Amino acid sequence: MTVLRKNLIDGEWLGEAGSRNINPSNTNDVVGEYASAGPEEAKQAIAAAKAAFPAWSRSGPLARHAVLKKTSDEIMARKDEIGRSLAREEGKTLAEGVGETIRAAQLFDFFAGETLRLSGEMVPSVRPGVGVEMTREGVGVVGLITPWNFPIAIPAWKIAPALAYGNTIVFKPAELVPESAWTIVDILHRAGLPKGVLNLVMGKGSVVGQAMLDSPDINAISFTGSVGTGKRVAAASVEHMRKFQLEMGGKNPLVVLDDADLGTAVDCAVNGAYFSTGQRCTASSRLIVTDGIHDRFVDAVKERLDKLVIGDALDAKTQIGPVVDQTQLKQDEDYIAIGRQEGAELAFGGDRLERGTPGFYLQPALFVGSTNAMRISREEIFGPVANVIRVKDYDEALSVANDTPFGLTSGICTTSLKHATHFKRNSEAGMVMVNLPTAGVDFHVPFGGRKGSSYGPREQGRYAMEFYTTVKTAYTFAG
Numbered sequence: 001m002t003v004l005r006k007n008l009i010d011g012e013w014l015g016e017a018g019s020r021n022i023n024p025s026n027t028n029d030v031v032g033e034y035a036s037a038g039p040e041e042a043k044q045a046i047a048a049a050k051a052a053f054p055a056w057s058r059s060g061p062l063a064r065h066a067v068l069k070k071t072s073d074e075i076m077a078r079k080d081e082i083g084r085s086l087a088r089e090e091g092k093t094l095a096e097g098v099g100e101t102i103r104a105a106q107l108f109d110f111f112a113g114e115t116l117r118l119s120g121e122m123v124p125s126v127r128p129g130v131g132v133e134m135t136r137e138g139v140g141v142v143g144l145i146t147p148w149n150f151p152i153a154i155p156a157w158k159i160a161p162a163l164a165y166g167n168t169i170v171f172k173p174a175e176l177v178p179e180s181a182w183t184i185v186d187i188l189h190r191a192g193l194p195k196g197v198l199n200l201v202m203g204k205g206s207v208v209g210q211a212m213l214d215s216p217d218i219n220a221i222s223f224t225g226s227v228g229t230g231k232r233v234a235a236a237s238v239e240h241m242r243k244f245q246l247e248m249g250g251k252n253p254l255v256v257l258d259d260a261d262l263g264t265a266v267d268c269a270v271n272g273a274y275f276s277t278g279q280r281c282t283a284s285s286r287l288i289v290t291d292g293i294h295d296r297f298v299d300a301v302k303e304r305l306d307k308l309v310i311g312d313a314l315d316a317k318t319q320i321g322p323v324v325d326q327t328q329l330k331q332d333e334d335y336i337a338i339g340r341q342e343g344a345e346l347a348f349g350g351d352r353l354e355r356g357t358p359g360f361y362l363q364p365a366l367f368v369g370s371t372n373a374m375r376i377s378r379e380e381i382f383g384p385v386a387n388v389i390r391v392k393d394y395d396e397a398l399s400v401a402n403d404t405p406f407g408l409t410s411g412i413c414t415t416s417l418k419h420a421t422h423f424k425r426n427s428e429a430g431m432v433m434v435n436l437p438t439a440g441v442d443f444h445v446p447f448g449g450r451k452g453s454s455y456g457p458r459e460q461g462r463y464a465m466e467f468y469t470t471v472k473t474a475y476t477f478a479g
């Protein structure tokens with residue numbers, strides 16, 4: 001029997017059954033039933049967050065620290081159970097689900113610490129006898145709109161700093177993955193958050209998300225998802241003169257040079273392009289490889305792909321789980337067809353796979369003979385699909401790597417200090433990796449990109465303060 005998970009509005013669990021959550025590894029498995037908020041519930045949640053802001057923004061660091069630390073501790077204590085449920089609803093593997101859950105616990109722990117490190121500055125004014133204080137305050141009601149591909153880590157890296165810096169929240173998770181979102185809110189609620197400080201509105205983006213965008217009472221919106229929706233968030237936010245932060249797509253390059261260690265390069269490519277079923281905005285979807293290592297690299301990647309275990313996310317042996325749903329699967333297959341039509345050669349995979357259960361299984365696909373002008377090189381596919389672009393040398397590799405509308409992550413595999421150093425300086429990406437996969441980042445340092453990938457201040461680490469606070473400059477004449 002499935003339990004109905006409700007929305008949390010002004011400290012009360014409310015709502016009737018509206019949507020069902022389906023396991024992408026086995027579409028006969030219903031993970032749960034969830035309330036679906038509409039515009040009215042969104043309005044109530046925003047009003048509750050607005051009413052709760054004055055008291056929460058003045059609560060001391062200890063009150064905030066207590067809630068965040070308790071939340072971190074409970075998530076960590078329940079990591080296997082929550083990680084399994086995450087794998088069941090999103091389709092990433094058990095190891096990835098548990099790893100992401102641990103990351104969420106670490107994020108809450110980090111921002112619990114931040115509550116005790118809040119600081120300001122005091123300087124003498126240019127006018128004698130006057131003092132100037134610079135402090136940071138919470139922005140107000142923040143709207144958090146999250147995607148399906150990191151069902152617990154992305155909510156955690158938005159909710160934890162929002163609370164730590166004294167904001168109140170209206171949180172809208174992706175409809176595909178409500179269980180992880182509900183779990184994190186339930187833990188925070190029981191950890192002692194005052195009513196109205198955190199409100200959960202599960203429901204359709206086009207309905208409840210749009211109601212958030214249209215509200216004059218949301219002071220800031222942090223969004224992660226597609227470029228199209230990101231642009232809507234931006235336009236609506238400008239209309240309401242509110243702060244906004246966007247984390248969108250990527251078309252991340254992994255450069256492999258002739259002098260790379262082949263094993264390292266293959267590890268980076270396979271992990272970066274295909275783990276989490278390629279459903280990461282940080283995925284290495286363009287593999288830019290110099291002439292001298294190209295054939296050995298392609299053969300070794302194909303060999304590794306052939307050995308990968310693709311199957312039910314809840315089977316501990318699985319290394320690549322299913323695609324998240326039918327819509328994403330169709331997008332992946334459409335791009336595989338587009339790549340072939342464009343003249344790239346499908347060197348491995350790309351077929352639907354049958355497993356013991358009805359699920360969205362797709363064999364990882366590797367294209368060779370592609371150019372950077374092809375659509376498969378320019379548009380985010382968001383699945384287990386990557387293409388190799390052959391180049392003659394480092395200079396051409398760098399130029400191809402930077403020739404993209406996106407700029408989230410980039411990577412280089414090389415044993416040359418000169419090339420690694422030059423690439424770190426000249427790559428037009430927000431995050432650059434040397435001899436590491438482009439995906440899989442630390443929780444305590446800034447996350448974000450350039451160009452069409454991101455907009456606004458960075459997320460995570462101490463840099464998160466920039467978005468979730470506003471600066472006040474106060475002058476005092478003491479006589």
Ligand SMILES: NC(=O)C1=CN([C@@H]2O[C@H](COP(=O)(O)OP(=O)(O)OC[C@H]3O[C@@H](n4cnc5c(N)ncnc54)[C@H](OP(=O)(O)O)[C@@H]3O)[C@@H](O)[C@H]2O)C=CC1
Nearest residue numbers: 146147173174175204205206209210225226229248281382
């Ligand atoms: N950068 C990243 O990390 C991600 C990138 N993507 C990219 O986006 C593509 C499509 O994925 P998709 O899930 O449709 O992405 P969306 O941008 O539609 O979804 C992201 C979030 O925005 C919400 N949303 C949708 N429409 C609106 C709206 N009008 N107003 C406010 N909020 C809204 C969604 O709600 P709901 O889903 O509940 O309707 C979800 O919570 C993927 O194939 C991939 O290329 C997707 C996810 C993450």
Ligand SMILES: O=C(O)CCC(=O)C(=O)O
Nearest residue numbers: 279280281282439440441
């Ligand atoms: O690669 C990571 O660790 C994070 C990726 C991410 O945030 C995303 O895909 O949305």
